[in-house]
Amino acid sequence: RHVADFQLSIASVTENSSSDCLAQDLHLQAQKLAERLKCDAVVSEISAGPGTVNFTINRELLAKTVLQQVFQDGSEYGVKSELFSTVPREKAVVEFSSPNIAKKFHIGHLRSTIVGNFIANLKLALGHEVVRINYLGDWGMQFGLLGIGFQSFGNKEKLKSSPLQHLFEVYVQINKAAEDENTKKLAKDFFRKLEEHDEQTLSLWKQFRDFSIEEYIRIYKRLGVHFDEYSGESHYREKAQEVLKMLEDKGLLQKTTKGTGIVDLSEKKDLSSVSTVMRSDGTSLYITRQFLIISFRDLAAAIDRMNKHSCDTMIYVTDKSQSHHFQHLFQILKLMGYDWAERCQHVSFGLVQGMKTRRGEVIFLEDVLNEVRSRMLQNMTSAKTTKEIQDPVETAEKVGLAALIIQDFRGLLSSDYQFSWDRALQSRGDTGVFLQYTHARLHSLERIHGNAQLTDVNVACLQEPDAISVLQHLLRYDEVLYRSSQDLQPKHIVSYLLTLSRLAAVAHKTLPVRGSAPEVAQARLCLFQAARSVLANGMKLLGITPVTQM
Helix, strand or coil: CCCCCEEEEHHHCCCCCCCCCCHHHHHHHHHHHHHHCCCCCCEEEEEEECCEEEEEECHHHHHHHHHHHHHHHHHHCCCCCHHHCCCCCCEEEEECCCCECCCCCCHHHHHHHHHHHHHHHHHHHCCCEEEEEEEEECCCCHHHHHHHHHHHHCCHHHHHHCHHHHHHHHHHHHHCCCCCHHHHHHHHHHHHHHHCCCHHHHHHHHHHHHHHHHHHHHHHHHHCCCCCEEEEHHHHCCHHHHHHHHHHHCCCEEECCCCCEEEECCCCCCCCCEEEEECCCCCECCCCCCCCECCHHHHHHHHHHHHHHCCCEEEEEEEHHHHHHHHHHHHHHHHCCCHHHHHEEEEEECCEECCEECCEECCCHHHHHHHHHHHHHHHHHHCCCCCCCCCHHHHHHHHHHHHHHHHHHCCCCCCCEECCHHHHCCCCCCCHHHHHHHHHHHHHHHHHHCCCCHHHCCHHHCCCHHHHHHHHHHHCHHHHHHHHHHHCCCHHHHHHHHHHHHHHHHHHHHCCCCCCCHHHHHHHHHHHHHHHHHHHHHHHHHCCCCCCCC
């Protein structure tokens, strides 16, 4: 039995749709309505279901319209839908990734990187203007420690060749002596010199920052990620003072008996909800996981970005432990008179447990990329189906990344999940490997049989149920994009692409191109080409580079 293309629920259009309206009444109403409606050139069949009226579209028209649209719009298929016609084009700033120099690039940073990249890709595809910002942890007392650590254990050559690893090693080494009074004093002195713009100290700090960014750029490139701006806490050390003055001038900064600076966020102004912004010794505070603390730099950065980019929305992508921090940040901005704070958004995500590489705990992003590449290469080598491919290492990396991204994006972003290499890299089931495999298979059809020309396709040859299932699914792509654009969750697109791949795999089996009559072969080739095109579009939005051989 075929599945209808559209369904109308009677309960949604009847006046008395209260729960006491019995199911059989609805069924009766559905039958009556179905009898009164007439088929036309578009609708070929109308029938009643349990409380619904079902419509079937003329099969040839369905095939012709969908294929024409996919071929015509290419990479913009789905985006040009009228669903988006009323959505205003906006400018969005997306801040994501944001690692701390000389510290671990933990799995939370990886998650922030791929989620932020997806949001930026989606916004861009929908015609919005996007600015991607990486806000580095590049300032603070830890640079006092790092500075003196480098003077003792640092190596200029290593700093140039592998800055991230070398600075991390130096930081770990000096941290062992961090409780020593003399070390503390030296670190304080170094940081004081930095704050006072001492040339020598500043020059060393600048090398730490510049070499680290150079290496970040190289590694992000492997991930298929880029940034328009590398910002950082260091950019706002002067502006933070202006924010302090603004808070004081507006009477928003209060002092507790212990001398701590707070901002009252409560509606009744009874201090029932406060945000701590200043230590009793007058230094501005950082966000720490345990205490909720707003740094003036975060406020200064938000104000500066708004002034510089005059954007419609600002999106921060970090893990959910920082939700309160951003709530307070936006509230303080609003109290300061910045109404645009309402257009700021925190996209939070859950924690990933259990991601280890063969070398142990994840310290550098590059470790993850190397691990996923080598594991995938191993799987490809041992698989009997692997053909000779031009660049197996490059392919393994792209397929492995798809596996990481799909495992991460399958559920709600806010959920925590247990990471598993074996599950992520399975070639069967709902994985990134399966998506890549499907894409490569469909691509090889085009390689063997050439590109189909839509003009000479007889759509009457695409009447089999498996062909119709693929066409119906292609028709729904715009709805899925719309849902993801509303809640910024990639899971809608992921589940759509997995279903598309399953439907295409079935059709690939039951609707052979080779050995069919030329007219039938052409039509089927056209169908598979459309499926591959939409699959590739969706994968690219998620941050995956589709492979053509596997």
